[in-house]
């Protein structure tokens with residue numbers, strides 16, 4: 001690893017200015033907006049834990065909850081999309097598994113995965129990892145009067161679920177709000193303008209944290225301060 005920036009004391013990965021995060025948050029920033037995957041949480045959690053968890057339980061979950069309104073809605077969408085006639089649950093399950101294995105971005109599949117994760121978080125089987133500096137940094141920033149937000153490509157419901165069930169407990173009291181791609185894509189400067197308006201602060205008073213250089217560049221294009229967080 002070249003260098004490993006953390007949320008608490010990292011140098012800014014920027015070719016021009018080299019203020020550090022501590023200076024920025026005490027002197028120059030009214031709110032901090034953070035990415036999740038690769039920034040607060042190990043990227044591998046989604047790939048190695050969440051997706052396999054849903055895949056393993058997909059068939060049994062659908063069979064067990066076929067009569068619940070949420071699963072019934074998923075099954076209706078699958079039957080419609082796949083051109084299945086009647087209520088053939090096993091055919092719908094086979095279709096969902098095929099989509100899952102092909103990593104298809106299909107809304108009905110995503111909705112079902114969300115239901116399975118929701119159940120897993122609620123019964124304690126799933127807990128989201130957060131890097132050890134995350135909770136202390138959030139607490140310190142808030143003590144200093146800085147507002148804290150999330151901006152992630154996962155849905156706001158998924159973000160809240162993740163932070164409500166972390167290995168450090170429920171971290172949702174440490175956030176003032178959540179943004180997802182309904183505010184626009186993370187590589188578009190306009191999204192950061194939209195979020196700044198929603199928060200009600202000037203872009204120059206906002207700091208964005210992300211592991212993704214393109215997202216950092218988009219935030220800077222919108223006039224934000226931004227730090228690229230580099231994790232081991």
Ligand SMILES: [Mg+2]
Nearest residue numbers: 035037038211
């Ligand atoms: Mg990320």
